[in-house]
Amino acid sequence: MTRNIKSFLIILFIIFLSTGSIRAQEAETPVKESEHAEKFDAGKFVIEHVSDAYEWHIATFGHTHISIPLPIILYSKQQGWNFFMSSKFHHGHDAYKNFRIGSPEKEEVIQAENESVKEKDQYEGKIVELNANGEIIDLPIDLSITKTVAGILVSVIILLLIFLNIAKTAKKSANRAPAGMLNLFEPIILFVRDDIARPAIGEKKFEKFMPFLLTVFFFILINNLLGLIPVFPFGANVTGNIAVTLVLAVFTFIITTFSTNKHYWKEIYNPDVPWWLKFPVPLMPIVELTGVITKPFVLMIRLFANMLAGHLIVTVFVSLIFIFARLFGVEAGLGISVVSVLFSVFMLMLDILVSFVQAYVFTFLSAMYFGMASPEHH
Amino acid sequence: MTALFILLAELALGPMGAALGAGLAAIGAGIGIGRIGASAMEAIARQPEAVGDIRANMIVSAAFIEGVAFFAVIICALVIFI
Numbered sequence: 001m002t003r004n005i006k007s008f009l010i011i012l013f014i015i016f017l018s019t020g021s022i023r024a025q026e027a028e029t030p031v032k033e034s035e036h037a038e039k040f041d042a043g044k045f046v047i048e049h050v051s052d053a054y055e056w057h058i059a060t061f062g063h064t065h066i067s068i069p070l071p072i073i074l075y076s077k078q079q080g081w082n083f084f085m086s087s088k089f090h091h092g093h094d095a096y097k098n099f100r101i102g103s104p105e106k107e108e109v110i111q112a113e114n115e116s117v118k119e120k121d122q123y124e125g126k127i128v129e130l131n132a133n134g135e136i137i138d139l140p141i142d143l144s145i146t147k148t149v150a151g152i153l154v155s156v157i158i159l160l161l162i163f164l165n166i167a168k169t170a171k172k173s174a175n176r177a178p179a180g181m182l183n184l185f186e187p188i189i190l191f192v193r194d195d196i197a198r199p200a201i202g203e204k205k206f207e208k209f210m211p212f213l214l215t216v217f218f219f220i221l222i223n224n225l226l227g228l229i230p231v232f233p234f235g236a237n238v239t240g241n242i243a244v245t246l247v248l249a250v251f252t253f254i255i256t257t258f259s260t261n262k263h264y265w266k267e268i269y270n271p272d273v274p275w276w277l278k279f280p281v282p283l284m285p286i287v288e289l290t291g292v293i294t295k296p297f298v299l300m301i302r303l304f305a306n307m308l309a310g311h312l313i314v315t316v317f318v319s320l321i322f323i324f325a326r327l328f329g330v331e332a333g334l335g336i337s338v339v340s341v342l343f344s345v346f347m348l349m350l351d352i353l354v355s356f357v358q359a360y361v362f363t364f365l366s367a368m369y370f371g372m373a374s375p376e377h378h
Numbered sequence: 379m380t381a382l383f384i385l386l387a388e389l390a391l392g393p394m395g396a397a398l399g400a401g402l403a404a405i406g407a408g409i410g411i412g413r414i415g416a417s418a419m420e421a422i423a424r425q426p427e428a429v430g431d432i433r434a435n436m437i438v439s440a441a442f443i444e445g446v447a448f449f450a451v452i453i454c455a456l457v458i459f460i
Contacts, residue, residue, distance in 0.1 A: 298445065305448030306441075354441075361441045 040322045049315045050237045050308060052148045054086040054127075058232060068232075070150055076129050076140035086144075148244065151236025155222045163218075192217055192363065200367035209370050212255060216248060217363040224307060224355030228348055239358075240307035242300065249300035252366045256296075261374045268292065299365055306358050310351040317344045396454040403450030410443040 048057075056068040069087035076082070129138045145153075162181060169182045178186050197206040197213055223244075226234040238244055268288040270278065277284045321340050325333025418436040422429055 298449075301449055301452060302441075302445035305452055306444065309448065309451070353437075357437055357441045361438060361445075364438070 040319070040326050042316075042319045042323055045319055045322075046312060046315045050240055050311050051125075052146050052241060054089070054144060054146055056147050056150060056232070056236075070145050070147065072127070072144040074127065074140040074142055074144070076138065078129065078137075079140075082140075147236050148238055148241050151226070151234075151238040152223070152244070154233050154236070155219070155226050155238065158226070159218060159222055189214060196360070196364050196367050200364065201371040205374070206367075208259075209255070209367065212251070213363050213367055216251075216366060217359050220248070220303065220362055221355060221359040224359060225352065227307065227311065228351055228355070237307070237311055239303055240311050242304045245300045245304040248303070248362070249296040252299060252369060253296040255366075256369045256373045259370060259373045263375050264373055267375065295365075295369060299362060303358050303362055306354055310347065310354055314344050314347050314351070317347065393458050396457040399457075400451050400454040403447045403454070406450075407443055407447035410447075411440050414439050414443070 054072060055070055057065065058068065059066045069085040072082075072084055072086050074082045126139060127142055127144075129140050131137050162185070165180070166182045166185050169178065169180050170186075173179055173182075192214055193206070193210060196217075197210055200206075201209055220239060223238040227237055227239060229235055269285050271284050271288065273284050317340050321333050321337045324336045414436055418432050421432050
């Protein structure tokens, strides 16, 4: 009886598939007519994929965009607080309540000399406020939930789900073997404690910094990994956004500065070097001070560049298919798609390794800076 | 003279310099990480039971050197887009 049901379901599924493909063929003909008019702009496609946006774009079929609108929260001096969904902007074509997303490059053609001057709108992609005539006055204070912020919220929800669960399990099975998800996360937490915090900070003080180090490690790791999954709630390029990594580096800098002792500042302003490096022109103090600023800066750039490069390479490999199709015809596009997909899968595997390594390197360097912030007297 | 300047401006030296810079950074990273890999292989050959430690340290050092290469790539990208 189950065999009959199974074969019936398989036949039903196959019929579904075939009707699906017939539907796709019908939709193809209107697109083909406009194929010559539309050029595939690879640069714009790639940059749009890794940048922030006011809506979460999912797919584009011909001229229809499917995207999820996100809330926009603005405060302007003229109009006060405004909350609305980004669908009111209709993908940047309309203005709503005197707000508009700045338009992309405008091209002016000067008829006299037959040249064209490309004027780049300095407000491209940002929300600007218009007065009654439609001229741009001002930029409001923009606290919207953009795609990156929504990505952070998704990963925060996942982190909370995981860690509240394993905290409860750890308390319940206090002196026994771990159970459930704790089995997966306990070795990682112990790795952060024994191989990152203890050697870098020292036995006496490492426990104060453990919450921050664990948070930063898992936040970066989960955001890196979620950025690789292309389906809807994941796939927002969070750690490839320099603002996010800037905030993480600023946290490290603040904690380093607040956990310093007098000896740390003595080593910056008055190091044990020959006097002529300090006295008329304070060379060594300047070098040491730039080191204080450079170390968190490098942390920020390293994480940002690694993640952005990974996403860019995968997107470029996929858009290679479309470039080849436009240049050499559909058959070349199909042919290159095998190679392209293989390369993309390889780069994604490499990106998984890079995600783990970058989370480890950020946490390890932060721990080293915390350890160096309170040096002992030799 | 002005013709020479116009010719130089048309040559788009900015993006060309940026592309050259990114290529040189890639060469630097390749040489650096190649040396790390070579010495890691030698160390594993001399002491096969330390494979785990050596592998972890090799990956960490490669991440640092890649960070420096990415610095250069970011500067080159800034030249092209700003």
